[in-house]
Amino acid sequence: MRFVSWDVNGIRAVLKKNFLEVFDAFNADIFAIQETKCQVGQVELDLPGYHQYWSAAEKKGYSGTAVFTREEPLRVLHGLGNEYLDAEGRIVACEFPQFWFVNVYTPNSQMELARIDHRMEWDDAFRDFCKGLEAGVLPDGASSDPKPVVMCGDFNVAHEEIDLKNPGPNRGASGFSDEERGKFTELVDAGFTDTFRLLHPDETGRYSWWSYRFRARSTNAGWRIDYFLVSDALRDHVVAASIYDDVEGSDHCPVGLELDI
Template sequence: MIVSTINVNGIRAAVRQRSPENPGLLAWFKETVADVVCLQETRADDEQLALALAPALADGWHLAAATPHLKGRNGVAVLSRTPLDDIRIGCGTAEFATHGRYLEVDTAGLTVASVYFPTGEAETDRQSEKERFMAAVAARMAALIAQAAGGRESVLCGDWNIAHTENDIKNWRGNIKKAGFLPQERQWLTDLLASGWVDVVRQAHPGVPGPYAWWSWRGKAFDNDAGWRIDYQLATPGLAARVVSARTERPAAYALRWSDHAPVTVHYA
């Protein structure tokens, strides 16, 4: 099973051909070896999403989506080459049930979730909302890891909007007091990992900066690899033990980008 995750930064923009050299997301779907693809920040309702992805769906991909409650915001989806046995929208908390931030599917004997965390803003209501969402997801993850003890493995993929350690953000000194690198956010991730979840990209790349998967569109951030590693795949222990490889599909040049994120792809044996 090969799983990819990517924040598309708007599905309709991502599928647009930007140049002959940069045909966009649909060309990536033609070439990817992934069996399951998780999308975040689609910014589209079900009809718009299906229309944007129509060529991929015609190729046989199965689609599930969680439509955002606010037009042009949020939105997550999962595409699978194998049929979807079950689809669950939301992480079990009424506040976020319609926000288009959490979607789970069962496919090929595995539970896969696509999750998009709020950005937050330190010492504001936006940060309080982010931390409530973090708590809701953690509660769902506790249930999923309990299921893993019975043999049902899971992986949560997406844009977590948290850089866990200094190795996960190039300019960590300049972001210590900013959302995405706050001590309480980083500790929350530490606690998740202590509960049994495995950051499989970091497992495959221990003790090194990156590999980053988000770079600002502005300035020379991409060219200088001044990025953030905020796109994770967190897997239950049994699944994490099956990792063959984990990589970020960083474009070869700025002009080839169709999102400010890059796909994060993990091969599970």
């Protein structure tokens, strides 16, 4: 199966650029987007052969996620089950016969880590949510068969120094703070595999986000903050993990995963 994830930084903006061309070219089984910046029903996409599932923030023009999938899910969840954390449309989780697929847009801790407490609460809740799905325990108290998780999205953290161009000057900053990196380590240690690093453990200069400032993309002064993670039970099924840094249209590029499943 082929999976693609892309933080589009505004679906309406990227639709005026190249979204449909990129979408068609990938021919993915599941295509997830983050930072849609629209309300449910505000954008109509003609994607023949795909089911569409959208989550939106209560605040207009902010956050938002969506999943486009060829196979119709058994069920779809639009939050972690926490009213406070679920106000920003950051989750679309789809259950399929063999796995859960979770699309996430993780909160940014903001300048000077102004929102770090919220971020820490989110990271803990998200980890518990994904482990619950693995165990067959849903946030509304319902149950499902235990099954592995495939998760993707903009996690808003560069995990290790290899994951950004300039780790020294950015140490402690939003997206590379000890707190955020530590929570990502906790997620991995809970039984999830960073698929890109599984297949490309030492590859440098591979990033998925570049600031619009300082000609960052042209000099490849980027950060790898977009990921595909899988339950450790699926790590031997990972065929390919890719960063499509030649695809423009957003300040992020798409990332991909292929599973033999």
